[in-house]
Amino acid sequence: MTPNILFAARPEQWDIYENPLKSALSEAGITANLALDLPPEEVDYMIYAPNSAVQDFTPYTRLKAVLNLWAGVENIVGNQTLKVPLARMVDHGLTQGMVEWVTGHVLRHHLGMDAHILGQDGVWRKTIPPLAEDRPVTVLGLGVLGQACAKALRGLGFPVTGWSRSPREVSDIACLSGDDGLLKALQSAEILVLLLPLTAETENLLNAERLALLPEGAMIVNPGRGPLIDDDALLAALDAGHIGHATLDVFRVEPLPPAHPYWAHPRVTVTPHIASETRAITAARVIIENVQRGEAGEPFLHLVDRSKGY
Structure with a gap:
């Protein structure tokens, strides 16, 4: 038939x-x-x-x-x-697109590229970033997309920790799971990448308590799902200077409303759900x-x- x-x-x-x-x-x-x-x-x-x-x-x-x-x-x-x-x-196309977007923005934050791209004002700002091997990155979510991004970042030299709800094993990635594992994964994350699915357990996973666990000045990159982050808690952490910058590709309401505070915040980069298609x-x-x-x-x-x- x-x-x-x-x-x-x-x-x-x-x-x-x-x-x-x-x-x-x-x-x-x-x-x-x-x-x-x-x-x-x-x-x-x-x-x-x-x-x-x-x-x-x-x-x-x-x-x-x-x-x-x-x-x-x-x-x-x-x-x-x-x-x-x-x-x-x-x-493959979706996975490769995500790898390219994530590695691009992680490298952007790691190298401090915004200071030079946005700071064309005649001031000679010579700052030398650490090598990738000295910049711990954590990837929350070790599904197909999370594993691919974690492996790509490890290939660039970053020490990568991955966290998932249930135990996973990924070659050359420090894999953690469960509540205790999440605490450890956040505490070391100078750059945090969110690639978790949205479930009842992951909604608002990154709340005020968990944001406080991140190192001072940590960068957040979220191409996963908007509701993984408590927006008010993130804005407060950005205003306090505890979070250095957040690059966000996904939001609770899309398109992101013009009046949303993310648009005008100097420590937020909004991209219009383009991390991967x-x-x-x-x-x-x-x-x-x-x-x-x-x-x-x-x-x-x-x-x-x-x-x-x-």
């Missing part, structure tokens, strides 16, 4: 994904009916974005899997009408590989653990 694949995302995304998905199907040797609109009872696979109009999965009685276009699944994982396997996006060409191959596996009766890749929320 020819599988029916529903593209359940915003209509403007169809123009971006249609040709890459059809090319990926052709490369995989799969004949399928790929469409924006199909009778729910005839859909076998759903390519899905959580901001789709589809929120009730009950009518999709033949559905085998939901294949998420995004790495984040916090807006779908709790949907009680979704009973079939849910796969999150794990894509799903790339249509590489993402299409990931999605179609899962369709291929489903049709062959093989286990799906990158499945979400509903009990953990990611």
Whole structure:
């Protein structure tokens, strides 16, 4: 039987994904009916974005899997009408984009580049930064993106500590877990990178108490999820000078409202959720590989653990 694949995302995304998905199907040797609109009872696979109009999965009685276009699944994982396997996006393009953004901003803070980029006022500011080997970096979150960034930073010479809720092992990275591990991970972090999923346990993880554990002048880089940080606590820590700078790519409300204090704060850099995006060409191959596996009766890749929320 020819599988029916529903593209359940915003209509403007169809123009971006249609040709890459059809090319990926052709490369995989799969004949399928790929469409924006199909009778729910005839859909076998759903390519899905959580901001789709589809929120009730009950009518999709033949559905085998939901294949998420995004790495984040916090807006779908709790949907009680979704009973079939849910796969999150794990894509080379998305991962590489995140590595490039994170290493770029970590190096920017490590080298103190803002003083020279923004300080073109005739003052000769000669300050020599430490070597990377003398600048401890902590990465909170050791999933695919966190591990990739931690390895890239370690490759540049930074001593990297990684923290995750459950124990992980990553070559050449000091891996910590649990509440005690989090305290140790924060206490050594001159630069802190947040790459955790958003769950009930991680919301406001970086609160006033934990911000106080960071070394004086620590830099924060958050391309993970906005609600990982207590915004009021961060602003207070920045105003007090305890946190040296925060580069933030994600926020509780996006786009970030023009009146939000982050925009005008001299120790905050706002970037408009650009740390990494799903790339249509590489993402299409990931999605179609899962369709291929489903049709062959093989286990799906990158499945979400509903009990953990990611």
